[in-house]
Amino acid sequence: VLIFDLSSVYTDVEVERKHTHKKRKLADGREKTMSSDDEDMLAKGRGRHIVVNKAEMPGWAETVEHFRTARESWDLLHSHQSLETEFVKICSAWKTEMWMWFRIFLTDMIIYQGQYRKALSSLALMSSLQLQQNQIQNSLSSSSSLETQRAIIQQASCHYALGEYRMACEKLLEVVSGLMPQNHEAVKSSEEQRKPRGKTRKGNDLRLIPCTSKSILPFCLQLMLACFKLRAFTDNRDDLALGHVIVLLQYDWPQGENLFLKAVDKICQQGSFQYENFFNYVTNIDMLEEFAYLRTTEGGRVQLELLPNQGMLIKHHTVTRGITKGVKEDFRLAMERQVSRCGENLLTVLHRFCINEKIILVQSLP
Structure with a gap:
């Protein structure tokens, strides 16, 4: 599947400060790391880069070379009027409009050219x-199901490139609803094979x-993160979008640690944060x-409303010392329970997040 590359989704921010209490230290230069994939820039001249992960695609070189040859052949056949006329006749006689692989190639080529609106029509x-x-x-069949997913994923990628984030999110959630999350350990082992790179990218690559x-599934999570990130870090306060970003940043951790620390900085500046799905x-x-x-004195005593109905309890009751103490105790117990969940399959948790919160996720975007 040829899609928009999101390697820079975790690193397009500057972190102004880091909390001194953190036991883990960020590696030097992580802010500048634009991609963690084992990648190759394969297009030449003025062509766009196509990024691949060699571990995922053993035959990557041959696939990309075939795509390049097909593009150049297409350009040649349309370089002269006579050639184009004859080619159109052949396509009509062979009814190429009914060839699925041919339509896939045409769509990929249009995406490669950056004509995203035209790609949506294709x-x-x-x-x-x-x-x-x-x-x-x-x-x-399973193959037709994969082709359906291919089309929807590329639609989401095109909508994102056009700045239509709600439409992109709707398409992504449509795909996720038909997926089964893989075992987290298997995904983790493949992620560990990645090699950090410090090469800055222009942001218009394809993957x-x-x-x-x-x-x-990982691509869907990354693209949703990209959609919500733009909304979460604007000057306007949007705790819901910021909460969604924090949930999605868990995948591929610690790649998104810098972005998470920026989210924490924003929460500290606000002095409060409300996201009742936090413990879910x-x-x-x-x-x-x-x-x-x-919540500690050293941390700034930030007011956190992370428990369901916690805001209602504070707003609709006289906040006596006893009630305040009860809220603190509820938070402590919830945090202890949450620590015991750290071994859960993360992809299953995030898949459940996409399914259960589908409506609110879509409504959170303009």
Whole structure:
């Protein structure tokens, strides 16, 4: 699947300060690390870079070379009027409009050219063609299901590139609802093979990933993070978007640690933070440690409303010393319970987050 590259999603921020109580120290230069994938920049001249992960795609070189050859052949066939006329005749005679692989190539080429609006039209044609073929076959095979996911993922990628973040999120959640989260340990082992790189990228690269649940779900999580990140770190306060960002930053930790520390800085500046889904989906021990610290005197006594109905309790009751003490005790007990959940399969937690909070996720974006 050819999609928009999101390698810089974790690192497009500057962290003004780091909390002195943190036991872990960030590696020097992590702020400048733009990608952790084992990648190759494969396009030449004025072409766009296509980033691949060699561990995910053993045949990456051949695949990218075939795509380059196909693009150049297409350009050649359309370089002269006579060639183009003959080619159109051949396509008409062969009914290439019914070839799924041909439509996939055309869509990939349009995305490569950066014509995202045109790509959305091509993807709509692809979906229509897929539906026709499924009706003819009178079945929904695993391969056709993968082709459907391919189209929706590319639609999400195009909407994101066009700045249509709500539409992108809707498409991503549609894909996630049909995926089964992989075992977290298996994903973790592949992540450990990545090599940090310090090369700064221009932000218009493309990425080629296998059309499998193991690769698709992480991309969906990263693209959702990219959508909410832009909203969470504006001058306007948006605790809901900031909370979503914190939940999504758990994947691929500690790649997103700098961005998380910026979120903490924003919370400290606000003096308060409300996100009642916190204890449903945040299981990262480092994040839990940080939020526990924020409530202390040293951490600034930040007012945190992370428990369901906690805000209602404070607003609709006279806040006596006893009630305040009760809220603190509830927070302490909730934090202790949360620490015991740190061993849960993270992808399962994040998959549940996408499914259960689908409506609020979409409504959180403009």
